[in-house]
Amino acid sequence: MAIAESFKLEDGFAVYAGVLARRDGLVEKAAYELATLGGTDGTEKALRIARALNRPDVHMVMLGGCIVSYYNWIDGETIWRELGLPTACYLFEKPEGDVRAALEKLFPDWRERWENISRLGPSVEFAYPDGPKVYVRSWGLDPRDAYRAALLSRRYGKIPEPLRIAKTIAEAARVFLEKYRGKTTPVIL
Template identity: 35%
Template sequence: MHMPKKGLRAFGIAESYAGRTRSNLAGVVMRKDLRVDGFAFGSVTVGAMDATDTILKMVRDLRRRDINVILLSGCVIAWFNVIDPGRVARETGIPVICVTYEESDGLLEDITRHFPDDAARISAYRQLGERTAVRLHTGLTCFIRSWGLAQDDAARFCDDFTCEGKIPEPLRVARLCARNLPGAAGTDDDTF
């Protein structure tokens, strides 16, 4: 991947709760010059394990071959719905970077407390591996995991797509979209 290229495109995916049983996903295709170039939407079940399939469907629904990286706002969404970024990278052929924004000890203790007999969910979380802290040009730090892309390239990609703060622009815009979908927290409609 040629990082300086202006036409480099990221597909950023973020979520917003849409009630007790569903959570909305919004995906934004954005070029490196910060032009928005497409959208895709999905919905996952709160507390289930369907996030990976939904993300794969969102990528397929775009019907695009020009996306260079998929950015995920977190690998665990919708009340412990664990995404398998390695599977997303393998099945799409597109590298995946998972971005989080706070230092933490992780979610293993919470997952095992809420889902003590769910070996698949616990294993999926453990397979995510450790996060790497990335100091951005803004002076702030985000935390990343990457699949199909060297950690240094993933860090540079996130830095290049961050204008201010610590959230890369495709994820910031996707989060805004997800929050404004029908049924999202803060809206009046509880359907999607």
């Protein structure tokens, strides 16, 4: 199972998309949620998707980032504990910037946010055999095993196929919603 997001700051929300995908990339099911940009509902929304997609043969949850949606976050440990599924968070560019300083500048409740975000822990860097780097946080499985899962499910480029598909459909849903912002949608029977 993989969950990824897409957003534009002016929207005020992020589209989270989840896919139930086999290792070979075949997608069997998808689910969506909207999370607040700069909010605190990222974990709850990701958990809703995971619950909607979960079934007995699911082996892990892949997250396309943990600090998401303009400093919202997805707590992989909460997902692991709630569902009993090993959970891994992947980044495909080296984390940059001072998150704490940004939180202090942007949010009156920055201390609480920083406490939650810092609990995510540091990421572990790995390099694919062909060179690209991946940064992993994991809960319920060793980071090396989370890296292997990414390596085994990667087809094109550096992003594991389930995450690539989840990101693609999250972006498509966001673009679709953007077309109707401020408009009355037609009713089609």
